[in-house]
Amino acid sequence: MADTGSGPGSPAPRKRADARRNQEILLEAAAAAFVASGVDAPVRDIAAKAGVGVGTIYRHFPTRADLVVAVYRHQVEACAEAGPALLADADSPHTALTRWIDLFVDFLVTKHGLAEALQSDDAAFATLHAYFLDRLVPVCAELLDAAARAGRIRSDIQALELMRAVGNLCIGAGKDPSYDARRMVGLLLAGLRLH
């Protein structure tokens, strides 16, 4: 899945130099295009910006989602790793959960169209969907569980469901100044509390 070169000893036959260079250039061009036009920037535009043919994109990133995942992998990792850290530092599991959701929302809101793509049933985004869920749902589940055990929130909500709801609420954020996704997510979390 667009592996940038992980564990040694793997049977990876070491790619050609131009291939590695192009992959790097593509990642930068894609990142720039995503900032400028959102995650569904036309493939041709990204290719042009990178000075590369469209075929090259598809060889390195078989689906659009692979490209998106590769571009945002670092930030998703950071978000995933922040979960346990927050749980350890915050003065309550509920605070940790709130803070973590804030992190997630910030991430989504600052990436044009990412939230949309995340919910899209377009086959091209299946990998994206899978990656986010695999990486973040367990983290969310841990936080949710801790908060539930502390008796602060209802315990009948699944992490997957909560994350989808949060992701959905982030759709369209930044396009309309009168819609504040963060506030709406805050409301959702407030609805989760027992009182």
Next chain:
Amino acid sequence: MADTGSGPGSPAPRKRADARRNQEILLEAAAAAFVASGVDAPVRDIAAKAGVGVGTIYRHFPTRADLVVAVYRHQVEACAEAGPALLADADSPHTALTRWIDLFVDFLVTKHGLAEALQSDDAAFATLHAYFLDRLVPVCAELLDAAARAGRIRSDIQALELMRAVGNLCIGAGKDPSYDARRMVGLLLAGLRLH
């Protein structure tokens, strides 16, 4: 906006018979296509199902949104009219608000892709956006206001913002059995309550 023939005495020069017939056929075909494939069923498919050329669709419904609006106008009207009725009947404004949101959610959830289209920034859906907002936001505002005055919910939420949030939460409902939009909307409303 796809007027089906409203007030008499209007300067409407009475359309030709075949035009009126085709408009009717088109509405039925579109309704069927929307049920089968969602509101973004290919225009060509709708035309074919209606036994009509694509040009005919665009003459009657200049944009995709006009077609969608025409198909669902009755139901949107019904939803809008239910607002004041609920406010009069229910034992509290808060109950009325909850019931009305339920109605709205039911409507969105049963129409494949409607919620998605509603948030899309695609220019083709601008009319749809405008119609829903014009028609439903005032109703929601009235309910919200009544509930706020009764002191049951926070008063710092705009109707527009709430409706967008609810609409967003309905995205993707029915595709994934593990995601229950109604439940999530319930959570959001719970977060609105003062306690």
Next chain:
DNA sequence: TTGCCATCCGGAACGTTGTTCCGTATCGTC
């Protein structure tokens, strides 16, 4: 009834997307 013209229809054609495919160029090695 007939004829005429405004109105409306059908579908070809255009522009934009994602995606595939293959002849050609390049890299790395022997």
Next chain:
DNA sequence: GACGATACGGAACAACGTTCCGGATGGCAA
């Protein structure tokens, strides 16, 4: 220096929304 594996470029294809215009057709006037 030559050769095979690898990678590249961009033409080509398919699916979509949308526009456009030659031809058909409905309604009215004579």
